[in-house]
Amino acid sequence: MSEVDERAIIESYKFHHIDISKCKQCKEFSCEEACFRGIYEVINKDTIPKCIVVEDREDRCVKCHICTTACKLRAITID
Numbered sequence: 177m178s179e180v181d182e183r184a185i186i187e188s189y190k191f192h193h194i195d196i197s198k199c200k201q202c203k204e205f206s207c208e209e210a211c212f213r214g215i216y217e218v219i220n221k222d223t224i225p226k227c228i229v230v231e232d233r234e235d236r237c238v239k240c241h242i243c244t245t246a247c248k249l250r251a252i253t254i255d
């Protein structure tokens with residue numbers, strides 16, 4: 177992976193990788209709405225937001241990459 181910020185904190189699932197250091201600054205939470213397969217949930221929206229992949233939903237992903245585009249902070253990568 178290129179361009180990995182040294183401050184990045186990546187949480188990896190099977191093939192989704194989320195830089196949760198970016199989620200902390202997020203105000204839009206567009207990942208949740210963008211994924212029509214319901215894969216993401218943003219927790220702690222009022223404090224320190226963090227995007228998670230909902231348990232057992234990761235395999236629903238069709239790799240359409242709508243979410244990677246929707247996340248303006250570019251926190252999401254998919255293998």
Ligand code: SF4
Pocket residue numbers: 194198199200202203204205206207208218225226227246247248249250251252
């Ligand atoms: S994945 Fe992107 S849109 Fe979702 S909470 Fe994190 S920074 Fe915000």
Ligand code: SF4
Pocket residue numbers: 210211212213214215236237238239240241242243244254
């Ligand atoms: S690639 Fe498509 S299906 Fe997969 S998590 Fe992103 S928006 Fe959802």
